[in-house]
Amino acid sequence: MFKKILIANRGEIALRIIRTCKEMGISTVAVYSTADADSLHVKFADEAVCIGPPPSPQSYLSMPNIIAAAEITNADAIHPGYGFLSENATFSGMCHDHGIKFIGASSQMIESMGDKANAKATMIAAGVPCVPGSDGLLKDEKHGIKTAAEIGYPVMLKATAGGGGRGMRLIWSEEEFSEAWSSARQESKAAFGNDAMYLEKFIEEPRHIEIQICGDQYGKVCHLSERDCSIQRRHQKLIEEAPSPFAGDDLRERMGEAAIKAGEAIGYEGVGTVEFLVDKHKNFYFMEMNVRIQVEHPVTEEIINFDLIKEQLKVAAGIPMSGKNYYPQKHSIECRINAEDPFNDYRPSPGKIEVLHKPGGHGIRVDSHIYAGYTIPPHYDSMIAKLIVSAQTREECVLKMERALSEFTIEGIKTTIPLHLKLMKDPDFKAGNFTTKFMETFDINK
Numbered sequence: 481m482f483k484k485i486l487i488a489n490r491g492e493i494a495l496r497i498i499r500t501c502k503e504m505g506i507s508t509v510a511v512y513s514t515a516d517a518d519s520l521h522v523k524f525a526d527e528a529v530c531i532g533p534p535p536s537p538q539s540y541l542s543m544p545n546i547i548a549a550a551e552i553t554n555a556d557a558i559h560p561g562y563g564f565l566s567e568n569a570t571f572s573g574m575c576h577d578h579g580i581k582f583i584g585a586s587s588q589m590i591e592s593m594g595d596k597a598n599a600k601a602t603m604i605a606a607g608v609p610c611v612p613g614s615d616g617l618l619k620d621e622k623h624g625i626k627t628a629a630e631i632g633y634p635v636m637l638k639a640t641a642g643g644g645g646r647g648m649r650l651i652w653s654e655e656e657f658s659e660a661w662s663s664a665r666q667e668s669k670a671a672f673g674n675d676a677m678y679l680e681k682f683i684e685e686p687r688h689i690e691i692q693i694c695g696d697q698y699g700k701v702c703h704l705s706e707r708d709c710s711i712q713r714r715h716q717k718l719i720e721e722a723p724s725p726f727a728g729d730d731l732r733e734r735m736g737e738a739a740i741k742a743g744e745a746i747g748y749e750g751v752g753t754v755e756f757l758v759d760k761h762k763n764f765y766f767m768e769m770n771v772r773i774q775v776e777h778p779v780t781e782e783i784i785n786f787d788l789i790k791e792q793l794k795v796a797a798g799i800p801m802s803g804k805n806y807y808p809q810k811h812s813i814e815c816r817i818n819a820e821d822p823f824n825d826y827r828p829s830p831g832k833i834e835v836l837h838k839p840g841g842h843g844i845r846v847d848s849h850i851y852a853g854y855t856i857p858p859h860y861d862s863m864i865a866k867l868i869v870s871a872q873t874r875e876e877c878v879l880k881m882e883r884a885l886s887e888f889t890i891e892g893i894k895t896t897i898p899l900h901l902k903l904m905k906d907p908d909f910k911a912g913n914f915t916t917k918f919m920e921t922f923d924i925n926k
Contacts, residue, residue: 481797482506482557482581486550487521489561490540491849492866493773494521497559500789509553511546513539515857520849527553534859540564543571550580557581557796563861566772567594583796584750585771592746593769597640597678603766606745608738611757611765613680621661625654627679634682637661639668639675645715646671650682683765685915687758688712689724691739692780692788694751696795700803701743703736704780704788709755711903713826713919718896719815719903720776722783723808725874725912731762736805742769751777751792775816775866778847782812782870810870811877815885817848817865819856821894822924830858834892839884843870846888856893864895874912878904899924 485501486509487494498508498521510525515534522528529549532539539545541564550558558575560566566584573587585593593599597617604610612631617640618624628635628651637660639647647668649660665675688709695701708724709717723732739754752771756764777788784806795801820826836852848865850856856864869884871877882904888897902924903909909918 481799482793484509484526484553484555485557485559485583485793486511486546486553486555487525487559487561488540488546489559489564489566490516490519490521490860492847492863493561493775494519495524495849496847497561497789498525500787500793504790504793506793509549509555511540511549513859515859518854520851520854529553534857536564536859543568543574546571547574547578547580550575551578555580557583559583559792560772562772562775567770569594581796583792585752586749589746589748590771593771595640596638596642596768597676599769600678600766602745603742606741608742608745608754608766609764611680611683611767614678617676617678621658624661624677624679625657628654628657631679631681634684636680636682637664638678638680639664639672640678641672641674641676642668643672647677648715683757683759685760685917686710687724687726688717688755688767688916689727689735689758689764690753690755690774691735692751692753692774692777693739693743693748694788694791694795694801695743695748696801697749697798698800699744699747700801701740701748702801702803702805703739704784704786704806705808706732706735707753707776707779709776710914710916711909711918712916717776717816718919719813719900720779721811721813721874721877722779723811726758726762731758731764732807735764738764738766742766750795751788775863776814778845778866778868779812779814782845782868783808783810785809810872811874812868812870813874813877813881814866814868815881815900816863816896817867817888817890817900818862818896819864819893820862820896822896822899824894826896827894828858828862829894830856830862831893832856833890835889836891837887837889838865839867839887841880841884843880844884845869850890864890867900875910878910902926 484507531545569587569590575582669675692704711719845868
């Protein structure tokens with residue numbers, strides 16, 4: 481097992497990793513920008529190294545600075561968390577070249593899954609159901625129009641290097657194609673430096689359901705049940721729950737088998753997630769594979785009583801898995817609490833937290849790095865906490881989440897707590913009757 485791990489991240493996920501490391505007797509090194517000097521992950525790590533000023537490219541995305549911090553502290557491994565460098569093939573390779581274990585996917589695995597067109601071809605070869613679409617990248621606009629006619633409208637035009645909804649356009653007819661083609665390519669070029677595009681059939685009334693997987697260094701891959709991430713706004717998840725209120729045992733088994741095939745196809749090592757779109761007839765299609773720990777991993781931990789970070793570290797250290805699959809023992813829901821004003825078009829709300837009271841009680845978990853007196857910096861993602869509740873049934877879980885949210889007090893900034901309270905009371909949400917389009921018609925002012 482590793483003696484010392486550097487956590488190349490910030491906020492709640494850095495603190496989450498530090499806690500498991502301490503429970504395993506592993507020393508920890510926090511890295512931080514000058515804006516994060518007072519963050520809890522810095523306070524609770526055994527050592528801390530400042531790696532630059534607030535802008536991410538000069539700190540949390542600065543590979544030389546992070547490698548240097550690992551070398552001067554004699555860390556034998558780096559855990560990247562999620563976001564930032566967690567799926568960066570160059571950084572994974574750089575760690576390898578410096579004799580530092582990257583707790584995540586190899587550069588080859590990241591490259592094979594990071595390019596969406598290549599990932600889809602790999603999944604088709606492995607027998608994993610995929611959304612009908614173009615055979616690789618589109619050569620030009622004319623090729624796109626021809627392919628769209630073959631697939632059948634509506635279609636989704638996507639950037640191969642895309643993420644977070646950027647470089648995506650929904651096209652309902654051939655008349656809309658030219659404008660969508662131009663704007664999607666321009667957006668993708670500006671955001672990712674790559675304007676290559678591909679096409680997929682648009683799935684109507686879709687659910688976003690993902691399977692948690694884990695693979696070791698000896699070829700074993702298992703699944704740890706599913707999460708439903710359909711409640712999202714502009715392709716950003718707001719609420720995740722496990723198990724899915726839509727899936728059921730048969731779909732869970734079929735999706736689990738497909739996710740294991742996906743992991744085996746690339747010899748996957750570590751924890752990861754295979755994401756699927758599921759239509760109203762319970763047909764499911766591969767969407768992408770995240771080769772890292774995910775924001776929503778706590779709901780899986782709660783329903784199977786399993787520490788996914790601990791398993792990540794064990795697998796990275798070469799310890800073999802049991803290879804068994806895990807199934808839900810109860811229900812869990814996670815609400816992402818963001819420093820945003822949901823009544824003002826979700827405008828970011830950085831600033832000082834004057835008052836903080838976190839909810840408690842049986843089955844309540846809060847993953848967060850904030851505290852009273854802490855100032856939320858304006859430079860990073862707006863998520864400041866994850867509220868996770870667990871109960872024996874989904875109905876109990878929703879009621880418990882409503883109670884926990886009503887206790888969660890954060891003063892000094894605006895948060896999305898009022899939004900989540902409204903969602904918990906919504907009849908369609910309570911009934912499990914929603915798709916990825918749910919938030920497009922949800923009115924917080926009702």
